Amino acid sequence: MLEKLKSKELEYAVGDPEAPENHPKVWYIWRGNAIMGSMKGHEYALKHYLGTHSNAIAEDSEDHPSEVKWHEQAPTGKMDLIVDLNFRMDSSALYSDIVLPAASWYEKADLNSTDLHSFIHPLGQAIAPVWESKTDWDIFKQIAKATSELAKQALAEPQKDVVITPISHDSDGEIAQPSVKDWYKGECEAIPGKTMHKITGGERDDTKIYDKYCTLGDNIRTKGLGAHGNHYLCADEFDEMLTSNHFPTEMVEGKLRPSIKEDEWAANAVLHLSSLTNGKLTVRAYQNAEKKTGLVLADLAQGSEDVRIRYADLLAQPRRYNTSPLWSGLMNGGRAYSAYTYNVEPLVPWRTLTGRQHIYLDHELYIAYGEHLPTYKPSPKPEAYGDLRDTLKGGEAKILNCLTPHGKWHIHSTYMENLRMLTLSRGCEPCWLNETDAIDLGINDNDWVEVYNDHGVYCTRAVVSSRIPRGVCIVYHVPERTTGIPKSQVRGNKRAGGHNSFTRIHLKPNYLCGGYGQFSYHFNYWGPIAPNRDTHVIVKKMEKLVW
Amino acid sequence: MDVRAQISMVFHLDKCIGCHTCSIACKNIWTDRKGAEYQWWNNVETKPGTGYPTKWEDQDIYKGGWEKNDKSINLRGAGKKKSLLNIFHNPHLPVIDDYYEPFTYRYLDLIESPAMDDQPTARPVSLITGKPIDIKMGPNWDDDLSGTPDYARKDPNLRDLPPAVQEAMFQLERMAFFYLPRICNHCLNPACVASCPSGAIYKRGEDGIVLINQQVCRAWRMCVTACPYKKSYYNWHTGKSEKCILCYPRLEAGYAPACMHSCVGRIRYLGVLLYDADQIETAASEDTSKLVESQLNMLLDPNDPEVIKAAKASGISDSTIKSAQDSPTYRFVKEWGLALPLHPEFRTLPMLFYVPPLLPVMASLGVQDKEQGDKLDPIAKFWNDDWLYDTSTDNLWGTIEEARFPLKYMANLFTAGDEEKIKDVLKKLMAVRIHRRGVTVGDIPAEKVQKALSEAGLNAEMADSIYKLTSLAKFDDRFVIPPAHREQAIEMLEFTGDTKGSTGFGFRQKPERGL
Secondary structure, three states: OHHHHHOOOOOOHHHOOOOOOOOOOEEEEEOOOHHHHHOOOHHHHHHHHHOOOOOOOOOOOOOOOOOOOOOOOOOOOOOOEEEEEEOOOOHHHHHOOEEEEEOOHHHOOOEEEOOOOOEEEEOOOOOOOOOOOEOHHHHHHHHHHHHHHHHHHHOOOOEEEEEEEOOEOOOHHHHOOOOOOOHHHOOOOOOEOOOEOEEEEEEEOHHHHHHHHHEOOHHHHHHOEOOOOOOEOOHHHHHHHHHOOOOOEEEEOOEEEEEOOOHHHHHHHHHHHOOOOEHHHHHHHHHHHHHHHOOOOHHHHOOOOOOEOOHHHHHHOOEEOOOOOOOOOOOHHHOOOOOOHHHHOOOOOOOOOOOOOOOOOOOHHHHHOOOOOOOOOOOOOHHHHOOOOOHHHHOOOOOEEEEOOEOOOOEOOEOOOOHHHHHOOOOOOOEEEEHHHHHHOOOOOOOEEEEEOOOOEEEEEEEEEOOOOOOEEEOOEOOOOOEOOOEEOOOOOEEOOOHHHHOOOOOOHHHHOOOOHHHOEEOOOEOOOOOOOOEEEEEEEOOOOOO | OOEEEEEEEEEEHHHOOOOOHHHHHHHHHHOOOOOOOOOOOOEEEEEOOOOOOOOOOOHHHHOOOEEEEOOEEEEOOOOHHHHHHOOOOOOOOOOHHHHOOOEEEOOOHHHHOOOOOOOOOEOEEEOOOOOEOOOOOOOOOOHHHOOOOOOHHHOHHHOOOOHHHHHHOOOOOOOOOEEEEEOOOOOOOOHHHHHOOOOOEEEOOOOOOEEEOOOOOOOOOHHHHHOOOOOEEEEOOOOEEEEOOOOHHHHHOOOOOHHHHOOOOOOEEEEEEEEEHHHHHHHHOOOHHHHHHHHHHHEEOOOOHHHHHHHHHOOOOHHHHHHHHOOHHHHHHHHOOOOEEOOHHHOOOOOEEEEOOOHHHHOOOOOOOHHHHHOOOHHHOOOOHHHOOOOOOOOOOHHHHOOOOOHHHHHHHHOOOOHHHHHHHHHHHHHHHHHHHHHHOOOOOHHHHHHHHHHOOOOHHHHHHHHHHHHHOOHHHHEOOOOOOHHHHHHHHOOHHHHOOOOOOOOOOOOOOOO
16 A cells, blocks of 8 residues: 555545545534534635535635645535534534434533643533433434444445554654655655554444444553553453443443443543543553653652542542643642643653753744744734735725634633523624724724625624724624624625634644654644634625615 | 611622623522513623613712702602602603613524525514514623723713823723622612602611512602612513512522622622611711711621620620621721722612722833833834833832722722722722732832831731632631521511421412412
8 A cells, every 4th residue: 555655556535635535525513513613714614515605705816736636616515414413503503414402511421621620520410301302422322323233234344444644742753754855755765654644454343333332342451541642551440340340331242341331331431441530540650651751750649549530429529630640730739730740840751852841943844934933923914814805806995903712701602692691792792893993984883894804704793992902803703693693785685604704724834744743743732723713804884784 | 776787798899800600690590580681680890881771870860869958868869759749750760771672582583494595593582572673782781891982981980080081091001991790789778768659668677688579569660760779670571670689588598699609700798797777867968078987887896795785685696696796798898998888979878898999900000111111122012111010019009099090980989089098998908919929929028018008007917817808718708697597587477386397388378269
């Protein structure tokens, strides 16, 4: 396979993302409001992913990529099916083919935690899921079951998969690429895990998805667990789940396995096998860290050895988890969590290329982009972003820098369209304007306005405030398309969108380099993201209001 | 001396983050009903702003509270004589648009909409008429200086400030705002009680909570006009007036009121104050400049043997006296002199006191700090050096004089315009900070700390107590709730032997038949 990739006999899907066989067809949306909340470039996504209406008017750029295949006509409606697990009628539900009624926070068992506060919170089931709704755990379990049943007919035999994974942080690969060289262009030899991604193989048996969903597999027993450069074996704790009376088990094809069939069982399995909630594993994780660093660290687990936190304990009262090498804060003796005290005090090397903190980044791509030192850089001018090329064809207008920070009234879109919170604000997610700018634009407080650029339009009411600097307007994120969005007059009487309608994705090239210490890919931590929503807009008073 | 017990409140405004959790807690428990949708017994306002109902503080419009004539006082807008003359006419009532027209959204349109080229959206509709509505007002409409030209700049408390001073309050990098949470003040001289032609409003003997008897209320709405804080509301569905009941069913069970229990910033304190009811009339009739002092003078020392003796003679139980001795509000209001009544000039003797905010005061200084400015790279200097914050303590009280919030503005809220009084409180708050900085950071000389404390009338021990009750207070420190003496209530109604074993069971009233 490596040879085929080298000779380009085998091409990557990312080399031609517009080809019908290469784009994703089915999208499950779970625990988020992806279509409005997270979707920078919302109107483009509506057009190309969903194939629905769109208020984007921007033209494609004349500059085309050289390595990615260019299609004159970009495909629209790439998705075949969108399934949304949701307990709210939010903007994502509005655009989904199927909305599966999901249990809310008070109708299911789940765990909640973060390294920001050092507590583990339960989501206790106060009432049964209302009407036909089900817990996330049950919904996925039933989808797994139906998939396994169908697979017996469609994919009865195990399938061979090739799995391509990026060179990841906390692995040997993070010192693999001292310079930026592309094997694809022939600049270096293609060596998996060194100059290119890793290639591994695997076998997938779709008829067993349900069994695997409901039980813990042997890999945990034989390989152990870990994260963030830590590792511990847990075969004894795994075996305890089979022999003690405290854990449910399941017989799968003649073999006894720990069962995680019910949400609460899964929560208990997590708690039992984590170094944060099982003191025996806390000690073990520190002993491994000692071997790796040559430092004395196991004393940090002192007093935690006998801690065993179960789900029922959490229900009684949220608990603080053990100090563990998994997170970088030391909490011994009731100390408040403070990140990186693990590195500053016992001098455990930082998870960077040098093991120290970096203020200067000696990487050629960072130097090339002037990002090697954290210095002041002015915000790009509207022309650089090209947000208003077509919008300004109509003539001169006052351009405002539009920001979409976190709102006071909601966590992203959650609670935004809650009646109480809408009542305690302006009944909508308004556009905040400076007093003088508002006078210049002939806009009074609470007037209906259109906030628009080439990417799309949001119709809302103006809030005129001395709190806003001149030249800036703010639409807090995330408004919902579900409540009180009138039709846009600048787009010919089409329903306006939300705050992401006037944004687009700007990739930051630095994030694409890898294999270099802290700049190595790590899921949900480091990788090519769309870093900002900062954009430029025109704000215009709406003369006519159409619902 | 006629000693009585009052459950009183202190709200510490430096700690309020304006999250409105209190409002939600109250709304969900008490006013989530038809006819009460627009009522927010607890609301939080941004100051400067006009609040809810809009401009409620402006008694030229609403004619609430008492006014002083020669020696005595009369209700300003409603009174027995006035209401007799205008028996069916109550011209100073706020109308629904002064509060806001409550609304919801036509959510079903999202599901029942026919196929269209566009997505459906749920339009706002009035909760009163059910028809589509153009939302023009809400219970927190001027939140965080929204609509500054129409609201914050028209705050009635700005009235006697020079235009230049007002303008400075709304300049970027110089402005400040703070939150003012409000509930019924459960006043000692309640205008609502005095105004009610039906005698439906009363002040509970045991704890001073002001209540409207829903069986007796005859919808005169005189209380709505009379309350200068606009904390009595008319329910258009039941035809009765309603107000904050200080969650008395919770208090009687030993729980803090829902607004206080849920408070995220832990700004709220509740406790018993003992006062001398003989002084009510004279205290409420004092000259404006002496109102705060006279109100505080009515509050009695719960550890004074004479007071205890008189309290017992008035039938106040030992457990209530003990609560008064442990009361956090007594410490804030009397011992430390940190908390002030809101708009004492309304003369209702409110029993909710506020610790005025210091933070926006400290964050402002008009002094040029060249040394600090020179340290900055020119590229960072896009602002004026005058705006740099100065946290030095060379000039101990200078920062208070040069406050972002003019002292006059704060005085108009809490001391009937007396700037010296508000300054005294702010000095104390500042002295506590200077003292604590000395303790925790240790970069302030002991003499300087001592000077700050003594000039503010405090000592180190008091400052530590203030710090403790402000920053570290736990639930039981913040809420000292007098135990309810249910046996006394039952005793007043009937022979206890008759109700033994039956309390809490059966119908209080005979069920009506034929419905």
